[in-house]
Amino acid sequence: MRGPKLGLRTFLLVILAILLMVFDQHTRYFVKVRSVLSTVVSPLQYVVSAPIDLFAWVGMSVQTHNNLLQENASLQAEQMLLKARLQKLLALEKENNSLRALLQSSPRTGTARVLVAQVLAVDADPFMQQLILDRGSNKGVYVGQPVIDASGVMGQVTSVTPYLSRVMLLSDSRSAIPVESTRNGVRGVVVGRGLYNNMALTHIPATTDIKVGDQLVSSGLGLRYPIGYPVSVINNIQHEPGQPFMNVNVTPSAKLNLTRLVLLVWENQKVLLANARKQLMLIQKEDAANEHHRGANS
Amino acid sequence: MNRINRRGTWVIVLSILVALLLTILPLPMWARWLRPLWSLLVVSYWAIALEDKVSVGIAFVVGVLLDILGGSLFGEHALLMVLCVFVMIKLRRQIRFFPMWQQSVLIFILALFYQLGVFIIQSLVQEQPSSLLFWLPSITTAILWPWIFIILRDVRRRFNVQ
Numbered sequence: 001m002r003g004p005k006l007g008l009r010t011f012l013l014v015i016l017a018i019l020l021m022v023f024d025q026h027t028r029y030f031v032k033v034r035s036v037l038s039t040v041v042s043p044l045q046y047v048v049s050a051p052i053d054l055f056a057w058v059g060m061s062v063q064t065h066n067n068l069l070q071e072n073a074s075l076q077a078e079q080m081l082l083k084a085r086l087q088k089l090l091a092l093e094k095e096n097n098s099l100r101a102l103l104q105s106s107p108r109t110g111t112a113r114v115l116v117a118q119v120l121a122v123d124a125d126p127f128m129q130q131l132i133l134d135r136g137s138n139k140g141v142y143v144g145q146p147v148i149d150a151s152g153v154m155g156q157v158t159s160v161t162p163y164l165s166r167v168m169l170l171s172d173s174r175s176a177i178p179v180e181s182t183r184n185g186v187r188g189v190v191v192g193r194g195l196y197n198n199m200a201l202t203h204i205p206a207t208t209d210i211k212v213g214d215q216l217v218s219s220g221l222g223l224r225y226p227i228g229y230p231v232s233v234i235n236n237i238q239h240e241p242g243q244p245f246m247n248v249n250v251t252p253s254a255k256l257n258l259t260r261l262v263l264l265v266w267e268n269q270k271v272l273l274a275n276a277r278k279q280l281m282l283i284q285k286e287d288a289a290n291e292h293h294r295g296a297n298s
Numbered sequence: 299m300n301r302i303n304r305r306g307t308w309v310i311v312l313s314i315l316v317a318l319l320l321t322i323l324p325l326p327m328w329a330r331w332l333r334p335l336w337s338l339l340v341v342s343y344w345a346i347a348l349e350d351k352v353s354v355g356i357a358f359v360v361g362v363l364l365d366i367l368g369g370s371l372f373g374e375h376a377l378l379m380v381l382c383v384f385v386m387i388k389l390r391r392q393i394r395f396f397p398m399w400q401q402s403v404l405i406f407i408l409a410l411f412y413q414l415g416v417f418i419i420q421s422l423v424q425e426q427p428s429s430l431l432f433w434l435p436s437i438t439t440a441i442l443w444p445w446i447f448i449i450l451r452d453v454r455r456r457f458n459v460q
Contacts, residue, residue: 006353010384013358017380020362020373025423030372037366044315044367048322121324125368126331127420159369166369173424257327 031143031159039161045122045132052121112226113266115139117147119259120164129172129192129256131155135264136163144224146265152230152253153177153218154262169256170231171196178221179231181214187283190216190232190250196257199232201248206239208246216250221276226267230254306459310352313340313450314360322367331431334439335409337364338382339446342405345383346390347454357383371423378415382408398444406440 024030117133124130135141137160145157147167155169168175171192179201180187186208188201204210214234220227232250239246317336325333337360344352361376368375385408386393393401413436453459 006384006387010354010380013354013380014377017358017361017373017377020376021371021419024372034366034372037362041318041363041366044318045322048319048324052324122322123324123330123333124322125370127424128369130369 035159035161038159038164038166042161042164045120045164048122049120112268115141115264115266117165117262117264119262124166127194129155129169129175129194129196130158131167131169131262133157133165133167133262133264134163136161136165138162140266141165141264146225146267147262148226148229148265149254149259149262151255152232153225154254154256154259156224157264167262169196170252170254171199171256176222177225177231178219179216180219181210182217183211183214184209186210186214187219187221188216188248197251199250199252201232201234201250202245204246204248206244206246210234210237210246210248212237215253219279220272221279223269223272223276226265227272227275303460305457306351309453309457309459310344310348313344313453314356316340318360318363318367321364331429331434332438334435334442335412337361338379338409338412339405339439339442340450341379341383342386342408343447343450345386346393347451348460349387349390353387354380354383371419374416374419377419378412381415382412385411398447401447402440402443405443406436409436409439412436 024034115135117135120132120134122132124132131154133141133147141157141160143157143160147154147156153170155167155172155175157165158168159166169192170177170190171194173192173194175192177190178187179190186204188204190199190201192199201210201216212234216231216234218225218227218229218231230253232252234248235251236249237246238248314337317340320336321333341352341357341360345357357379358376361379362373364370364375364379365372389404393404396404410433413433417432
């Protein structure tokens with residue numbers, strides 16, 4: 001008696017699920033639906049994370065006096081060191097800005113607002129390279145916001161709820177970030193491949209001057225990530241003869257799967273835009289110069 | 299009678315919540331691929347025990363919750379949960395008379411089907427899983443089935459869920 005009814009219901013639900021998948025893949029509208037539903041399940045995520053945070057807290061509280069003193073001393077030493085470096089950096093920044101003014105170019109540095117967030121101890125789908133942070137839209141977090149840690153760019157926010165946000169790491173296979181080499185300004189795009197410790201620098205022509213160990217920093221051309229933060233280091237270059245592009249493997253600078261504390265950055269869009277315009281103009285000029293050169297040679 | 303019924307609903311909801319919590323419980327890197335399909339186990343049990351209470355509708359809701367918790371494509375787990383639970387309900391009369399190891403084999407096949415579905419959908423939308431470890435959960439799911447079955451049966455009798 002229930003047979004056909006059950007079959008019908010299953011059929012309808014299957015159709016519904018397929019429609020959901022198609023909509024989710026092809027429309028932006030679902031970002032909102034997802035954020036509403038995520039709010040409903042966020043208590044679950046807190047429930048899982050809370051005892052683990054508690055253990056960490058207890059572990060910290062029962063540390064011996066001696067250990068704490070040691071840690072304190074080493075932290076103070078580190079702080080001194082960082083402060084000393086910062087002084088030098090500030091002087092350099094000033095010099096850089098005045099040099100840029102001489103070149104009639106807009107200053108690159110602007111102090112961006114940041115917010116410290118903690119990574120929740122929650123596992124997600126193993127295909128997705130993502131994190132869940134304990135800050136959400138009530139602190140002004142928005143979709144597309146860049147996230148960094150102490151050693152480099154981590155990724156960007158992909159969905160927010162009032163109290164939590166989800167971050168797509170650079171290593172996710174949907175992620176791409178425009179970069180430039182600190183050694184000679186070679187530009188490229190770093191894309192993820194679903195592995196924590198390995199990403200790819202794509203579409204690098206075979207004749208480009210790159211070396212293993214080159215540091216790549218964000219160039220800001222995508223108008224999403226802030227300018228000049230470390231993204232990755234080249235660790236392996238392969239070129240098959242006859243192929244127009246090289247296979248370049250890079251290692252992320254940020255500790256993508258180990259960090260507990262991260263920074264959410266509010267980047268000044270105007271600065272990003274002005275900088276991107278400038279860089280694009282430079283690229284165009286270079287191209288024009290190359291064209292001219294080639295024309296003269298032939 | 300009504301009170302017993304309502305209590306039964308709570309027991310079912312609670313067991314599903316526990317399954318969802320186990321799904322997002324952080325595991326060390328090496329164990330991440332061993333995680334059994336907790337929600338499939340729990341929903342399958344309720345579906346064969348009380349199919350007029352837990353059916354494809356509940357399976358769909360649990361699947362959507364899994365998609366939101368995991369951040370996967372919306373509807374992916376919902377689709378697979380509905381299909382698996384449909385198969386379980388269709389076979390429930392036979393399953394009740396199966397010895398435990400045969401039930402486990404059936405769950406293994408079901409979990410394999412589930413993983414295959416995830417594999418196909420993943421390779422349609424983005425990266426497909428590169429390692430063979432991806433198929434491990436179907437084994438852990440099958441190994442855990444007898445325990446889940448016995449625990450939930452005791453729970454059901456204890457709280458007189460019907």
